[in-house]
Amino acid sequence: MESTLIVSSSPHLHSGADTRGVMLDVIVALIPAGIASVWLFGWRALAVELVCVAACIAAEILSRWVLKRPSSIGDLSCVVTGLLLAYNLPVSIPLWQAALGCVAAIVVAKQMFGGIGQNFVNPALLGRIVLLASFPESMNTWTAPVQLQGVDAVTTATPLAVLASGGDLSAIPLDQLFFGMRGGCLGETCVFALLLGGAYLVIRRVITPIIPLVYIGTVFVMTWLLGANPLYHILSGGLLLGAIFMATDYTTSPINRSGQVVFAIGCGLLTVLIRLYGSLPEGVSFAIVIMNILTPLIERATRPLPFGEKRRWLRRG
């Protein structure tokens, strides 16, 4: 059947890229942040990550089996989802809650809509939002990195929570934020590790830098225009993790360049609005999920047109 689709007879090049290879690259790119999370938050960080990955794999196998669909475990996408979700959780979260978030991510966001490539929002972000709505207490208990505490684990506020409650961050040096020595989710704090991973993805051409750059740029400009300190807003919270690893998800972001720019600007605007004017200190996950849902509309508006055709905004179907 597939052979009938080939039209020309020239030798064709195939880059060899497949889902498994792309996902492997993403996993490699996530490793620096994982190492940083263990360095900052101790071995429990690794435990949370392992539980999340294991729960995602189990949920994927089970749901494919229940739905009588061929196994899709080989594409490794569920490992990426598990890692990303773990990076979005605080280190002190009870492990069963983390596993429950993985089940929500894989079963509800991904498999119920048809599996990889069919999910309408980023599964890891949906898992995070389900956990945030379900267990507000354990999702908002932040532990200070081991470098900043004495013998006992110390709970602390995230820099964004300090900002939201009208506090001042100027006491925290920027290089401390750059290497992640602050309260926060496992994988979001160490900016250096995230940039390493992002650079790897761009060099391997897994992602184009359009979405992360425009997203971060929008946040920079907007926070600066609205009178906040743009550097603190970029270096704290989940902005880099979201911009590099989650907003660039193929399934839930626009395909062509102009659409990606619109998508990223939307993410940036929503993030800043939630951070500065919303009741939550952090808005990256909600911003990306809202733009995920708007992606089909963005795609329609930015679809390239055949020569001579005019764009009709209200076309149906």
Place this chain on the structure above:
Amino acid sequence: MNRYGKEFTKGILRENPVLRLVLGTCPTLAVTTAAVNGLGMGAAATFVLVCSNIVISLLRKVIPDKVRLPAYIVIIAGFTTIVQMLVKAYLPSIDQALGIYLPLIVVNCIILGRAEAFASKNSVGLSTLDGLGMGAGFTASLVVMGSIRELLGNGTLFGWPENGLLPPITIFVLPAGGFFVFGMLIYLANKLSHRLDKDAAKKELGTQVCAACPMASSCHTAGACETGQSNPVTEPDSKEVKENG
């Protein structure tokens, strides 16, 4: 089963107003954060439904066709007011929990739907049973949904025990969890009633169709009718036509 039994039982699963007809979703999603709220809402709506079905059925030859909807609404509103006053007087905590959704029973589409589709065309007895069955189905759906959401979202069942059986997963008492549980219950109800339909069809076909079928003696696919896939009765006919043509 006779006609009366059928009119009563259809509302419980096969034509369950919430899960199969997907009517009255607004109170369903809004009040089922706790099982007891679902029970209160279900009981109040059932009372209004049965009473309005009886009255509308009695007046079905009196009400002019052109103004039937306003007339139905007036009758329903009358009974809703009675319920509202009773609940306020005797069950103030339920009244607090149901809030605006109690007076909104007036515009509940299950009640108006049964008035329009059933009570205005059928006798008082049948209409009463229809109202009771539909009310039972509505109440059962609300109690099941409220129990699931309360157990998972708050860890309790009908408010017991006070410390909670399970650690609460708050999203189940939030709207998102409500839609999730609602969707799952619709799936279950569809699955169950399809199975019931299949069984009933099998029974009917097995006893009636083959016995009544003129081709029964020479039929090679005995029982194939039961699946509804092929029709051996018409197959030989079409062959004959082909040969003749």
